[in-house]
Structures are given as C-alpha cells and as structure tokens.
Amino acid sequence: MGGALRNDAREARRSAILRAAVEVFAERGYEDARMREVAERAGVADGTTYLYFQGKEALLVAILEENAKAFLERARRDAGRQKDPGAKLRKVIERHLVSLENDRALAHVFQIELRHSRRFLRQVARGQVAEYLRLLQRIIAEGTASGRFRGDIPADVAARAVFGAVDELITSWVLADRPRSLAGQAAPLLKLIFGGLERRAGGSR
Amino acid sequence: MGGALRNDAREARRSAILRAAVEVFAERGYEDARMREVAERAGVADGTTYLYFQGKEALLVAILEENAKAFLERARRDAGRQKDPGAKLRKVIERHLVSLENDRALAHVFQIELRHSRRFLRQVARGQVAEYLRLLQRIIAEGTASGRFRGDIPADVAARAVFGAVDELITSWVLADRPRSLAGQAAPLLKLIFGGLERRAGGSR
DNA sequence: CCGTGGTGATTGAACGCCCATTCAGTCTCA
DNA sequence: TGAGACTGAATGGGCGTTCAATCACCACGG
Numbered sequence: 418m419g420g421a422l423r424n425d426a427r428e429a430r431r432s433a434i435l436r437a438a439v440e441v442f443a444e445r446g447y448e449d450a451r452m453r454e455v456a457e458r459a460g461v462a463d464g465t466t467y468l469y470f471q472g473k474e475a476l477l478v479a480i481l482e483e484n485a486k487a488f489l490e491r492a493r494r495d496a497g498r499q500k501d502p503g504a505k506l507r508k509v510i511e512r513h514l515v516s517l518e519n520d521r522a523l524a525h526v527f528q529i530e531l532r533h534s535r536r537f538l539r540q541v542a543r544g545q546v547a548e549y550l551r552l553l554q555r556i557i558a559e560g561t562a563s564g565r566f567r568g569d570i571p572a573d574v575a576a577r578a579v580f581g582a583v584d585e586l587i588t589s590w591v592l593a594d595r596p597r598s599l600a601g602q603a604a605p606l607l608k609l610i611f612g613g614l615e616r617r618a619g620g621s622r
Numbered sequence: 623m624g625g626a627l628r629n630d631a632r633e634a635r636r637s638a639i640l641r642a643a644v645e646v647f648a649e650r651g652y653e654d655a656r657m658r659e660v661a662e663r664a665g666v667a668d669g670t671t672y673l674y675f676q677g678k679e680a681l682l683v684a685i686l687e688e689n690a691k692a693f694l695e696r697a698r699r700d701a702g703r704q705k706d707p708g709a710k711l712r713k714v715i716e717r718h719l720v721s722l723e724n725d726r727a728l729a730h731v732f733q734i735e736l737r738h739s740r741r742f743l744r745q746v747a748r749g750q751v752a753e754y755l756r757l758l759q760r761i762i763a764e765g766t767a768s769g770r771f772r773g774d775i776p777a778d779v780a781a782r783a784v785f786g787a788v789d790e791l792i793t794s795w796v797l798a799d800r801p802r803s804l805a806g807q808a809a810p811l812l813k814l815i816f817g818g819l820e821r822r823a824g825g826s827r
Numbered sequence: 828c829c830g831t832g833g834t835g836a837t838t839g840a841a842c843g844c845c846c847a848t849t850c851a852g853t854c855t856c857a
Numbered sequence: 858t859g860a861g862a863c864t865g866a867a868t869g870g871g872c873g874t875t876c877a878a879t880c881a882c883c884a885c886g887g
Contacts, residue, residue, distance in 0.1 A: 427862095446740040452847060462864040464849075473847065525740070533738045535651040535730070539797055567817065570810040574791070578814050581790025582783035589782055592744055605775045609783050612772065632836095657873060667838040669875075678873065 431469050433459040435483070438476040443525035447477065447533050478541055481531055484523060485545040488516055492552060502560030503611065509552065510583055510610070511603055517587055518599040528588045550576050579610055636674050638664040640688070643681040648730035652682065652738050683746055686736055689728060690750040693721055697757060707765030708816065714757065715788055715815070716808055722792055723804040733793045755781050784815055 437459035441450045452473055456463045470476050495508040517524035531542050554576035560566035566575075586606060590596045642664035646655045657678055661668045675681050700713040722729035736747050759781035765771035771780075791811060795801045 448739050449741070456865095463847090464865065465863060467848070468862075529737065529740050529743060532734065534653050535734050535797075536654070538734060543797060567813075570814050574807055574810045575814055577790050577794055578787035578811055581786040581788070581793075583786070584790060585782050585786025586779070588786075592748060602779055605779045606783055608772075609775050609780055661839095668873090669839065670837060672874070673836075 430459075430461065430465075434461065434466055434469050435476070435479060439480055439520075439526055440522050442477070442480075442530050443522035447530040474537070477526075477531065477537070480523075480526055481542060481545060484527070485549075488512070489545070489548060489552070491516070492549070496552065496556060502556050502563060502565055505556045506553070506560070506579075506610075507607055509556065510579070510607065511600075513583055514587070514599045514603050518590075521591070524587060524591050528584070528591045546580075550580055553579055582606065582610065635664070635666065635670075639666065639671055639674055640681070640684060644685055644731055645727050647682070647685075647735050648727035652735040679742070682731075682736065682742070685728075685731055686747060686750060689732070690754075693717070694750070694753060694757070696721070697754070701757065701761060707761050707768060707770060710761045711758070711765070711784075711815075712812055714761065715784070715812065716805075718788055719792065719804045719808050723795070726796070729792060729796050733789070733796045751785075755785055758784055787811065787815065 434455065437455045438450075441455050441458060445451075445454070450473075452466060453463055455476070456466050459466070466476075470479060492509045492512050495512050496505040499505040499508055517527065532538055550573075554572045557566060557575050557579075558572040561568050561572060583606065586602055587599065590599050590602075639660065642660045643655075646660050646663060650656075650659070655678075657671060658668055660681070661671050664671070671681075675684060697714045697717050700717050701710040704710040704713055722732065737743055755778075759777045762771060762780050762784075763777040766773050766777060788811065791807055792804065795804050795807075
C-alpha cells in the first residue's frame with residue numbers, strides 16, 4: 418500500500434500550511450491575515466486549508482498546542498536532568514528564551530497573536546500557560562523545601578512573577594525594531610531572579 | 623451663554639460612552655463587543671457614539687490614553703514624594719496594583735483587549751508602556767547609582783523584568799474566576815523583587 | 828410672556844463592504 | 858475507471874458606519 422507515502426505527503430502539506438500560518442499571522446497580525454495568503458504561501462488552493470484545519474481560528478489553536486506541547490516536554494526533560502532546583506529553574510528559563518529566539522515568527526504569534534481575545538485566552542492559551550506555571554511552581558516549592566530558596570514567598574506568586582519577567586523580555590524583543598540577543602539577556606535576568614534587586618548582605622560591592 | 627453647561631453635558635455624555643465601552647469590552651471582549659451595546663448602555667443612539675469618537679478602535683485608544691496618562695501622572699507624583707529609590711519603586715508598584723484592582727473592568731481591557739493586535743500594540747499601547755518602563759528604569763538606575771541596588775544588572779533589563787512580574791500577576795488576577803486580592807500579593811511580590819528568590823546570605827532560615 | 832424660526836445635536840433604519848467559508852467541478856493515481 | 862484529493866470562483870451574513878429625518882433648545886420679537 419502507498420498509505421505510508423500518502424500519509425507522509427499529507428503530513429508535509431499540513432506542516433506547510435501551519436508554517437505559512439505562523440508567518441502570515443506574524444507579519445500581518447491575526448486579524449489582518451488573509452486565509453488566501455496562508456494558502457498561497459503554503460502552495461495550495463484556498464479551499465485546501467479547510468481540508469486540514471477547521472478554519473482560521475483552528476490554525477491558531479493548532480500553532481499553540483503543537484508548539485506548547487513540544488516546549489513543555491523539552492522543559493520537563495531539561496528539569497528532570499538536574500538535581501538542584503536552582504539549576505532546574507535556570508535550564509527551564511534558558512530553554513524558554515532559546516526556543517522563542519530560534520523562531521521569531523513563532524515568538525510573534527505566541528507573544529501577541531495568541532492573546533487576541535479573552536475567550537481564546539481563557540479557553541485555550543491559558544491552559545498551556547497554567548501547565549507551565551505549575552512546572553515553575555513545583556521547582557520553586559522544591560527549592561523552598563530544600564532550604565535553598567527563601568520561605569516567605571508563596572511559590573505560586575513567585576512562579577507567576579518569574580514567568581511574567583521572562584515573558585515581558587520576550588515580548589519587548591519581539592516588538593523591537595533592532596532587537597538585542599535574547600540569550601544575551603538571560604544572564605542578568607537570572608541574576609535578578611536568583612539574587613534580587615537589592616544588594617545582598619554578603620554580596621560583591 | 624449656556625456654553626459651559628453645554629460643555630458639561632457633552633463631557634458627561636462622552637464619559638458615559640467611554641465607560642460603557644470599558645464595560646462592554648471587558649464583558650464580551652473587543653471583537654465580540656457590539657457598538658450597539660455600547661450605545662445602548664450609555665443611553666444614546668447607535669449613531670451618537672460616532673459624534674464623540676471616530677469609531678470602535680478609537681474608543682479603545684481613548685480608553686488607553688486617558689487612563690494611562692492619569693496613571694503615569696499619579697505614579698510620577700508618588701515617586702517624587704519619596705527620597706529613597708527603593709521607596710519610590712515600592713510606591714509605583716503599589717499604585718500600579720491598586721489602580722487596576724479598583725476597576726476590574728478597566729483592568730480587563732488593559733491586560734487583554736488592549737493587546738489584541740500587533741499593529742495596535744506597536745503603534746499605541748507600547749508607547750504608553752515605554753514611558754512607564756522609562757520611569758521604572760530611571761528609579762532603578764538611581765538606586766544603582768546610590769549603591770542600594772546591585773550594579774551588575776542593566777537597568778533596562780531590570781525594569782522590564784519588574785514590569786513583567788507585576789503585569790503577569792495582574793493578568794492572572796483578571797482571568798481568575800475567584801481572584802485573590804491583588805494588594806494582598808503586593809508584599810510577597812515586593813519581597814521577591816527586592817530580595818530575590820535565593821536565600822540571602824544573612825537571612826532567616 | 829408666549830410663539831416662532833433656526834441651529835446644532837441626536838436618532839436608528841438601512842447600507843454595503845469584506846473575507847471566511849463552501850462545494851460543484853476537475854484532476855490524479857493506482 | 859473510480860475514489861479521493863484538490864481547486865478557486867461564488868456566496869452569504871454580520872456588523873461598523875452613515876445620513877436623511879427629527880428633535881430640543883434658545884434667542885428674539887411681538
């Protein structure tokens with residue numbers, strides 16, 4: 418049977434459409450993106466996109482779910498490889514920054530287009546974010562339990578603050594005309610997260 | 623002349639429309655909000671909204687600009703009243719949290735609806751955010767210069783990280799079904815920002 | 828004090844644009 | 858040769874916006 422080949426071809430086409438959607442959404446913004454342009458860039462006819470995805474919004478959902486799932490898996494794997502909670506947190510944040518820096522169009526869609534409506538945000542996007550937050554929270558709680566992190570900040574507040582800090586650096590990177598390297602900002606960001614703004618009691622001058 | 627009275631009436635009507643827009647945008651989301659409902663809730667006819675604002679998006683811009691301007695003024699005033707950079711930062715963040723907690727519908731619009739498109743974000747919203755970031759950055763740089771804050775983190779990175787942390791707490795408060803008090807989270811957030819995650823050299827166990 | 832005309836504000840029904848989506852016809856390949 | 862994949866022109870509907878008609882208010886003259 419040629420089923421395997423067929424499936425490969427089908428899968429390739431699906432990917433092409435998804436990739437085209439990422440690019441068009443990033444360039445024009447979700448609202449101004451035209452299904453016609455997605456189809457054109459994927460090299461298929463207008464109607465073909467509807468053979469692979471239910472519609473325009475389903476494309477957005479697919480972009481989110483497939484990439485978020487892959488990211489979460491990698492992040493969990495990274496964390497699992499480390500013993501120290503501090504090292505786990507460091508790896509996850511670095512993974513977060515690097516993943517998006519490697520694909521600016523995708524970063525665009527993640528930071529901006531995926532947040533375009535409350536309905537969408539609550540029903541879809543936040544589900545993935547919540548999982549990510551839970552991962553951060555677990556790591557932080559572990560660090561608190563082991564005595565490495567201070568115990569007077571609830572882990573859920575800390576997790577959201579950390580996520581927010583990383584998220585904002587990425588968003589401004591996405592919106593900048595001439596963005597500085599994201600990975601290059603990881604070091605100060607991590608210093609801030611780990612060490613805090615105020616001079617530490619026994620710190621360097 | 624009755625000009626003053628006329629102007630008052632006009633101003634009142636303008637406010638009613640703006641307020642209705644905040645509420646409808648918050649309840650339904652920008653996309654699903656109907657101009658008809660904004661008009662209805664403001665107690666005017668459909669067409670009247672267009673005598674006060676250019677159109678639907680102009681309402682969003684007006685909501686942003688008027689409130690952001692007022693907030694920035696208050697924040698600058700708060701900061702100006704303090705000597706210590708740490709106290710300035712604390713006041714500004716508290717002002718930020720309290721301002722939005724006092725008006726949940728407005729917070730909704732600020733955290734979600736105002737970010738609905740890249741074009742809008744870049745051209746309008748980010749201008750206001752950039753000003754706010756500059757304020758934070760100045761305060762942080764001042765703290766670094768005076769030796770109170772550590773010197774190995776660039777002020778612009780720190781400012782964005784701080785903004786992101788605050789912003790994310792507010793967003794999750796907005797999206798939560800049964801939100802915990804925002805002001806109640808200010809203390810741990812500030813501890814985190816000022817003190818950092820890791821246990822401080824001379825800190826409590 | 829009324830009546831009256833005029834001016835600007837308000838109304839809301841109707842319009843028309845725009846594009847996501849559909850589906851009848853065509854093609855491809857085994 | 859037929860089953861399934863693909864095509865792309867045509868469609869439809871939803872809602873922001875417009876504007877001709879109406880109203881409210883005030884100044885002024887009788």
